Amino acid sequence: MTSLTxxxxxxxxxxxxxxxxxxxxRGVSALNFRFLIDTPRPIGEGGGIGNAIVGSGMLLLLSCxxxxxxxxxxxxxxxxxxxxxxxxxxxxxxxxxxxxPSIVTGVFVYAVIVLRMKHFSAFAGGxxxxxxxxxxxxxxxxxxxKLVPHSLREGALALGAPQWRVTIGVVLPAAASGIxxxxxxxxARVSGETAPLLFTAFGSRFFPRNLNEPIASLTVxxxxxxxxxxxxxxxxxxxxxxxxxxxxxxxxxxxxxxxRQKFR
Amino acid sequence: xxxxxxxxxxxxxxxxRGIISALSRRLSPxxxxxxxxxxxxxxxxxxxxxLIVAGMIVALASHSTQSIRQFGxxxxxxxxxxxxxxxxxxxxxxxxxxxxxLIALLISVPLSLGIAIFLVEQAPRxxxxxxxxxxELLAAIPSVVYxxxxxxxxxxxLRVHVEPHLARWFGWVPLFQGPxxxxxxxxxxxxxxxxVTPIISAVVRDVLAAVPNTQREAALALGATKWETTxxxxxxxxxxxxxxxxxxxxRAIGETMAVTMVIGNxxxxxxxxFQPSYTLASVIANEFTEATADIYLSSLIELGxxxxxxxxxxxxxxxxxxxxxxxxTAGAM
Numbered sequence: 001m002t003s004l005t006x007x008x009x010x011x012x013x014x015x016x017x018x019x020x021x022x023x024x025x026r027g028v029s030a031l032n033f034r035f036l037i038d039t040p041r042p043i044g045e046g047g048g049i050g051n052a053i054v055g056s057g058m059l060l061l062l063s064c065x066x067x068x069x070x071x072x073x074x075x076x077x078x079x080x081x082x083x084x085x086x087x088x089x090x091x092x093x094x095x096x097x098x099x100x101p102s103i104v105t106g107v108f109v110y111a112v113i114v115l116r117m118k119h120f121s122a123f124a125g126g127x128x129x130x131x132x133x134x135x136x137x138x139x140x141x142x143x144x145x146k147l148v149p150h151s152l153r154e155g156a157l158a159l160g161a162p163q164w165r166v167t168i169g170v171v172l173p174a175a176a177s178g179i180x181x182x183x184x185x186x187x188a189r190v191s192g193e194t195a196p197l198l199f200t201a202f203g204s205r206f207f208p209r210n211l212n213e214p215i216a217s218l219t220v221x222x223x224x225x226x227x228x229x230x231x232x233x234x235x236x237x238x239x240x241x242x243x244x245x246x247x248x249x250x251x252x253x254x255x256x257x258x259x260r261q262k263f264r
Numbered sequence: 265x266x267x268x269x270x271x272x273x274x275x276x277x278x279x280x281r282g283i284i285s286a287l288s289r290r291l292s293p294x295x296x297x298x299x300x301x302x303x304x305x306x307x308x309x310x311x312x313x314x315l316i317v318a319g320m321i322v323a324l325a326s327h328s329t330q331s332i333r334q335f336g337x338x339x340x341x342x343x344x345x346x347x348x349x350x351x352x353x354x355x356x357x358x359x360x361x362x363x364x365x366l367i368a369l370l371i372s373v374p375l376s377l378g379i380a381i382f383l384v385e386q387a388p389r390x391x392x393x394x395x396x397x398x399x400e401l402l403a404a405i406p407s408v409v410y411x412x413x414x415x416x417x418x419x420x421x422l423r424v425h426v427e428p429h430l431a432r433w434f435g436w437v438p439l440f441q442g443p444x445x446x447x448x449x450x451x452x453x454x455x456x457x458x459x460v461t462p463i464i465s466a467v468v469r470d471v472l473a474a475v476p477n478t479q480r481e482a483a484l485a486l487g488a489t490k491w492e493t494t495x496x497x498x499x500x501x502x503x504x505x506x507x508x509x510x511x512x513x514x515r516a517i518g519e520t521m522a523v524t525m526v527i528g529n530x531x532x533x534x535x536x537x538f539q540p541s542y543t544l545a546s547v548i549a550n551e552f553t554e555a556t557a558d559i560y561l562s563s564l565i566e567l568g569x570x571x572x573x574x575x576x577x578x579x580x581x582x583x584x585x586x587x588x589x590x591x592x593t594a595g596a597m
Contacts, residue, residue: 001491002386008378013398015458019413073309090310093317099579100572101518103545107568111323164302192406195520199552219408226412241409252404256397
């Protein structure tokens with residue numbers, strides 16, 4: 001019977017290996033330097049994903065600029081201001097935010113920002129991604145701050161520091177590496193998001209010039225190429241996927257490596 | 265002596281709390297203003313998050329009022345989705361969502377239980393740690409990548425190697441009749457199964473790990489075999505495992521890109537699992553940018569509202585069930 005459970009595990013790991021090796025195989029054959037810096041071109045003329053890479057980078061920067069500070073602030077609030085019904089309510093809602101389908105986040109941002117501005121924009125896409133980051137960063141921050149020993153806080157308080165200085169100057173630095181890994185995981189997670197970008201950042205065939213216009217992203221590009229009828233675009237979709245997976249996997253493995261060093 | 269430090273007589277006689285706060289006020293004159301600002305700032309950020317969630321409900325509801333007014337409850341029971349005639353009924357999407365999610369659970373629940381039992385109860389530590397990481401990596405693969413793989417690898421595989429056999433052996437069941445294309449409910453369900461397996465197995469693992477060792481020791485002491493002991497552990501964690509399954513269901517319901525790419529996107533209700541179908545999430549993804557008429561857009565946003573409410577409730581129930589197990593056993597340890 002042990003072999004049965006081992007088989008289940010083998011199936012899951014096997015599927016992972018299958019998917020990753022297939023991406024590597026199909027991706028490498030279509031990948032070259034020109035592909036990484038060029039913009040999309042009509043069928044038969046090659047073209048690349050340079051604008052999508054830059055676009056994804058800008059969307060990630062935007063979402064980090066909003067999502068990480070807000071997430072960390074929420075995490076501090078949840079852990080340092082203890083019990084109380086409001087704190088419990090915030091924790092409950094943040095947990096629910098994690099479970100909301102990302103496409104619904106996209107619809108929400110469309111209704112609130114895109115409809116009001118009357119056009120798609122990188123700004124709206126960044127906000128949509130930030131909304132997905134906030135709960136992840138908040139909960140890891142809360143968990144990491146809870147791990148900071150109480151003696152540290154008491155020591156600082158006994159030296160006469162007010163609470164805000166204790167939190168910012170003592171507790172946060174002690175939890176910083178944990179919070180950073182949480183933020184990295186959140187980045188890995190949103191860098192793969194497609195659904196919330198479809199009708200917020202929308203997509204573009206050009207390099208981004210400002211944040212107030214539609215912007216390309218790797219994931220939306222992969223989606224558009226994947227559902228197209230052309231073999232050439234399919235090959236480009238695999239190459240773009242290889243680039244995306246390289247980013248996501250390296251973040252995950254780095255986080256794994258960092259936490260391993262810490263908790264051993 | 266301490267009391268003399270306190271500038272406010274109010275601080276006296278109020279116990280150590282009053283003394284400490286009076287002390288900190290005295291020792292760091294800026295401290296309390298700083299704390300007040302700090303507190304208010306953090307509070308307003310937390311409040312912002314609460315407002316965002318509330319704002320989601322309000323925004324989704326207010327933008328779907330037109331469709332809610334026009335179709336009322338028949339929105340959920342209507343079978344016709346025809347943007348040209350302005351007729352919007354979501355039954356086909358509800359059907360597609362439910363059936364594809366059920367297929368996903370049917371496959372992934374036994375698989376996830378097997379994985380979790382193997383990792384918590386059987387595998388040695390040096391094996392369990394790296395394998396746990398690998399299974400978790402499955403959750404790190406983006407939805408759109410699963411979709412790409414689904415289109416070019418999984419769908420052809422099912423079309424050639426699985427669906428013909430299902431049709432041959434189980435063709436007498438309406439589920440496995442009709443033309444075989446590889447694109448349809450079954451493929452959507454299978455890809456969802458792969459995507460929710462790491463989530464369900466991770467939660468089941470936590471639940472099993474939270475079952476106190478005394479349970480295992482007691483079972484073994486009574487002469488139970490290894491498998492009987494595992495059964496005791498499973499029974500002990502049953503509510504949490506149910507919670508994990510419901511959590512997977514919530515995830516499957518809301519999953520968008522991968523399903524959209526392999527399910528065929530045709531609003532029809534067909535008994536056959538080989539037939540193309542459509543889910544709530546994928547119709548939003550596909551048609552949102554094409555919706556020009558107000559009522560069309562409003563109907564799509566109402567689909568979003570339905571998704572929001574359903575996943576909100578499903579996830580809340582799931583978390584409650586998981587939490588009750590992990591909390592109870594954590595207390596017992």
